[in-house]
Amino acid sequence: MAIEIFNTQNRRKQEFIPLKGSKVGMYVCGVTVYDMCHIGHARSMIVFDVIARYLRHKGYDLTYVRNFTDVDDKIIARANKEGVSYKALSEKYIHEFYTDMGYLGIEKADVEPKASEHIPQIIDMVKALMDKSYAYEANGSVYFSVERFKGYGKLSGRKIDDMIAGARVEVDNSKRNPLDFALWKKSKPGEPWWDSPWSRGRPGWHIECSVMSTHYLGPTLDIHGGGKDLIFPHHENEIAQSEATYDVPFVRYWIHNGFVTINNDKMSKSLGNFLTIRELSKEAHPEVLRLLLLSRHYRSPIDFSMDTIKDARAGLTRFYEMLLRVHNVPKNATKPRLSGIVSGFREKLDEAMSDDFNTARAIAHIHELTTEVNKLLDARPEVAQADVETIESAMGEVRDILGIMKEDPVKFLESMKHRGLDEIGIDLAELEDLIRQREQARKVKDFKKADSIRDELKARGIALKDTPDGTLWERI
RNA sequence: GGCGGCAUAGCCAAGUGGUAAGGCGACGGUCUGCAAAACCGUUAUUCACCGGUUCGAAUCCGGUUGCCGCCUCCA
Structure with missing residues (x-):
């Protein structure tokens, strides 16, 4: 059966036809490694993990690329605050990321590139954009000129004029247009830097994804994915950079997953409703989390x-x-x-x-x-x-x-039982003793006592079931 | 202010033109000493509201209300 994919680009389901027969290139925006991952990251990772698994199941020869953003303002800010290098901080959280992904049973991508390891390619792409006059230098930084790219706004359905009219665009005097975005940022003292024709600096956020995706998958990707919040500006900017450079369509199918909400609010640190995967791993079996996060369609918000x-x-x-x-x-x-x-x-x-x-x-x-x-x-x-x-x-x-x-079903069911036992604070030996007492009572048809033991356990959160092979228990 | 999305039973949720999947819960039944589990049955004549298109609409179009997201870092 042919696969149909809802393409963010035109908001319609379309039959999935890869560019090169059964070979498929998929790029998904990974995480910025400056803190622990939360349940929203888990959803995105699980959604694309399942998409990758299904494509392979259907016989596609998939190359799945998922990046790490390991140089960026937030990482630098946090590293400075903690008095460690940006590299040490990002490596620490990459390690934590793998711990969480292992817990969730998420398969590794085929390529997991880091921005900091692709600086020469980034500089090359910025150069190419300068050469084609899509970019300009100002005070050692390089900006992409959105007005020069005719299709700007086509993914998110925005018009440049409308956005400028909006009150919330940042003011930056070195930019020709407030919507222009940095391809290369001149580094301030104390920030990591690399030599470039423009300054000792570091890449802007958007350029790394354009560079790494095309580096590993070619100038046209079959699938590019990420969270809905990345549609604008991140993915819009990626299109601008990549198509301006290569003059071919950047992405055939854009896939965006919806948010995880808590009490119907988006998770955010400012609201204090932030749930990390690590915290959750104490509460729930990973397959329970997977089932929960897959129980709604990937594009809809899911309340946790x-x-x-x-x-x-x-x-x-x-x-x-x-x-x-x-x-x-x-x-x-x-x-x-x-x-x-x-x-x-x-x-x-x-x-x-x-x-x-x-x-x-x-x-x-x-x-x-x-x-x-x-x-x-x-x-x-x-x-x-x-x-x-x-x-x-x-x-x-x-x-x-x-x-x-x-x-294994036996192991799973046992582990669920014992996980539950700790939560409600019942000792296994005590439980087994009570069950034995009740068995004795039942044998002599003292149902009153048997029932009172059952009622007591029920009140404490344990349900008993009598089977021909003996009495089984489970958490309610 | 601009752009986009969502509104389906007590709850979770699928369904983009053909007459409302699935789960949880509740109630009745089979089973059981009684229960539990499992199974059977019941639980939305109706899909936020008002119009329109159509032989036919939860599904398409217009409007209204409510909620949410993006436009600033964000999965």
Whole structure:
């Protein structure tokens, strides 16, 4: 099934046709490494991780490039404040980034370039823009002239005149037009610098992405992604720089993900509603976070709360319990029972994902699959040996595309239980003792005592279930 | 002020012209000592509001209201 992608450029879904057959080049704006990553970064990384996984699953030969911005005003400011070099600071947070990505199960990109390691290429591109009169020098800095680039504003749907009329453009006397942006910044004392024809300075923010993307993927990218907030000015400026330099379309498909909000507000430090991935890793299993962040379409805002975590946890538990059930049921069936259900599921999964990476619909299909399998096993609790492989292969597909269902069901369900136990402050030995007491009471039909133990545990957040194999517990 | 987005049941949420997916919750049932889990059934004649186009609209167009984002660093 052909993939359709919603292209920010024209706000329509379009069939995905790469420039060079099955070879696909995708560039995603990574992070500026001056602080810990938050849940908003997690969403963006997960969204593009899933897009990369799906493209590969569909057989595309993908080259995925995701950069680190490791020289920039915020990094320098923070490094100076902490009395360390910009390099030491950025390296520290790159390390933290990898820790978080590892936790979330996000695959590495094929190339992860750093701005500071591409200074010669950046200088070359600035030179080229100077030569073509798209850029000018002023006081040792170099600016891009937005008026010289005829398509300026085409991605974000803005007009230069309208923006100048707006009250919030910065005033900078060295610029010819307030919207012009720095390609090269002359460094102040105490800031990192590199020699250039214009000054000892450092690159502007936007130029690094134009340089590194084309350096690794060529002048036209199939896909360029990032958060919605990057549409203007960052991506608009990238288009201007790149198309002015190479005279070919910069990007075929622009993909932008929506924000994560908390109580419907964008996360920001000033609002104090900032949740880091590190903090969350104590609260939630990584697959729960992935499921939560993939449960809404990537372009919509997603609101984050303890309730939505709980929903995601319940959903994931349901999937693993179904999987475990298939494993545990007798393998006596003479004919496979799950093949029809599973092949239907795989088709629907592909249909959902090919429709602009609709992970929300894909997840709904996993729920439907779960219901159908449970129904079948309720009617007759047995499968054929082949059914185990069938369900495993379907879950393997889910794992490859969405990055969930990677764990052994027994281990997952156990870890969820124990994670919950710590949170509500119940000691495992105490719990097991209470369960034993209740078993004894039930044996002698002292249901009053049995029920009171169950009620007590329920009040403390533990639900018991009696099965033919004994009493099981789980957190409510 | 300019540009853009969103408004679907108690909650989360899919759905861009063909007669409202999925999950959570709630209620009834099967099962159970009773429960839980699982399964079955019920839970939006209707998609913020008002007009219009159409044989037909949650979906397209115009307007109104509310919320949000971008225009300054931002995933």
